[in-house]
Amino acid sequence: MSKKKPVIIGVAGGSGSGKTSVTKAIQNRFADQSVLVIEQDFYYRDQSDIPMEERLQTNYDHPLAFDNDLLMEHIKELAKQQPVEKPVYDYTMHTRSTDVIPIEPKDVIIIEGILILDDPRLIELMDIKVFVDTDADLRIIRRLLRDINERGRSIDSVINQYIQTVRPAHLQFIEPTKRYADVIIPEGGQNVVAIDLLATKIEKILELD
Numbered sequence: 001m002s003k004k005k006p007v008i009i010g011v012a013g014g015s016g017s018g019k020t021s022v023t024k025a026i027q028n029r030f031a032d033q034s035v036l037v038i039e040q041d042f043y044y045r046d047q048s049d050i051p052m053e054e055r056l057q058t059n060y061d062h063p064l065a066f067d068n069d070l071l072m073e074h075i076k077e078l079a080k081q082q083p084v085e086k087p088v089y090d091y092t093m094h095t096r097s098t099d100v101i102p103i104e105p106k107d108v109i110i111i112e113g114i115l116i117l118d119d120p121r122l123i124e125l126m127d128i129k130v131f132v133d134t135d136a137d138l139r140i141i142r143r144l145l146r147d148i149n150e151r152g153r154s155i156d157s158v159i160n161q162y163i164q165t166v167r168p169a170h171l172q173f174i175e176p177t178k179r180y181a182d183v184i185i186p187e188g189g190q191n192v193v194a195i196d197l198l199a200t201k202i203e204k205i206l207e208l209d
């Protein structure tokens with residue numbers, strides 16, 4: 001990678017909106033360049049000191065569930081060309097794993113997560129802010145399938161969590177951050193026109209730097 005300041009892109013949006021799909025689509029466009037993805041989910045607070053029954057009660061869609069201080073620290077270090085050790089989150093155990101992933105600085109950094117546009121300190125670091133905007137019915141269907149297949153959940157637990165915390169927090173905290181986005185992408189990673197436009201803008205910033 002070069003010694004220039006990285007291009008920092010924020011990809012926000014509700015759970016199941018298609019943030020990961022958009023992020024992967026951007027990564028694929030820049031496969032020959034150095035692109036790094038930082039998932040805000042990996043920066044959920046460590047809960048290893050509290051019992052599982054309590055972890056099940058945590059509101060994972062509230063801004064206070066995240067350790068944004070550590071996330072900020074890591075992004076700033078990467079921007080200064082320093083390596084960091086990214087935490088690993090275990091959705092099944094609802095806490096951080098004891099593993100960490102060593103990360104080297106890259107030319108393009110994508111920060112992806114439900115509440116990355118809720119923290120003005122994170123917004124300040126971003127060159128491009130994206131909000132993936134998908135209707136709630138599609139988001140819950142996608143989440144239901146994903147959480148059962150990949151995150152060790154039952155139908156009942158996904159539905160209860162959605163009604164108790166995911167939906168209210170989406171309306172209170174996540175949806176209002178759309179106003180901070182430069183680009184709103186309806187539906188997510190299948191939106192080829194939006195991905196093309198985004199890729200062109202990123203190329204332009206990389207050329208100018």
Ligand SMILES: Nc1ncnc2c1ncn2[C@@H]1O[C@H](COP(=O)(O)OP(=O)(O)O)[C@@H](O)[C@H]1O
Binds near residue numbers: 016142145188190
């Ligand atoms: N356009 C789409 N059509 C159908 N399924 C999709 C689409 N986009 C994403 N998915 C699926 O929905 C789930 C959530 O998508 P993902 O990109 O992980 O969203 P997020 O990161 O916002 O939670 C994944 O299992 C993904 O494969």
Ligand SMILES: O=c1ccn([C@@H]2O[C@H](COP(=O)(O)O)[C@@H](O)[C@H]2O)c(=O)[nH]1
Binds near residue numbers: 061
């Ligand atoms: O222990 C946990 C941690 C997070 N969640 C849920 O994950 C989503 C965010 O991930 P997406 O990939 O954006 O869907 C968030 O809505 C939390 O509710 C969890 O259930 N348990």
